[in-house]
Amino acid sequence: MAVELQEISRFGYPAIHVVADRSMPLQVKFSVSIPGADRIHYVNEQDVLVVLSRLPFETWQRLRAVHFNDKSWGKRTLGYVNLGRRDIALCALPPRMGLSNALVRGQAPERFGGIRGGKWSVLAVRRFMLYDVLLHELGHLQLIDEHASSSRLKFAREKQAQAFAMEWCNRLWSKPFAHSDPVHNPPSPEELASVLSQSQGVQV
Numbered sequence: 001m002a003v004e005l006q007e008i009s010r011f012g013y014p015a016i017h018v019v020a021d022r023s024m025p026l027q028v029k030f031s032v033s034i035p036g037a038d039r040i041h042y043v044n045e046q047d048v049l050v051v052l053s054r055l056p057f058e059t060w061q062r063l064r065a066v067h068f069n070d071k072s073w074g075k076r077t078l079g080y081v082n083l084g085r086r087d088i089a090l091c092a093l094p095p096r097m098g099l100s101n102a103l104v105r106g107q108a109p110e111r112f113g114g115i116r117g118g119k120w121s122v123l124a125v126r127r128f129m130l131y132d133v134l135l136h137e138l139g140h141l142q143l144i145d146e147h148a149s150s151s152r153l154k155f156a157r158e159k160q161a162q163a164f165a166m167e168w169c170n171r172l173w174s175k176p177f178a179h180s181d182p183v184h185n186p187p188s189p190e191e192l193a194s195v196l197s198q199s200q201g202v203q204v
Contacts, residue, residue: 028052029065035092041068042126043090050184051130054172055138062086062141078102079133081140085155088137090129099128104162107132113187115199123191126183131169139164
């Protein structure tokens, strides 16, 4: 798989353009670790498979495995990739939390159904884990320069991975997706109205 960098994306980050290469198999393995304390896994294998099914194969053809583990270190880490850029980990998190601090420039909590400065609903956290964290980690699997002297330079780094995540979230949510789980679409007007009402309650 090869990736070309465009000068800048409309989110202010270097953009990534994926070039097709169908040399890799489709099989992806999954593992689950039982979280400690009261932490929970917000997403599961089926959730991830739905997201992958919506993406071009070229964007995730390096992916070998997804691990649901318990290494968030007090919610400081939501997900990460291994050094070989083949495996992704999505971390267990506390049952009630907000993710406003995890947002970057160009994102708003309402985009995922969350509340700035307040606790997010389970649905909002799940959206963020799938359509930001998972997409971001997939961004790190994109090969930027296969002739680079180190693996660190061969693959997309933080800004490029975030550009990948935001571009694909925008594309996937640009039109309705027929699925019974609302996590795979942006918040509905009814959900946003409820979020706004809760947000006003937080500010009082």
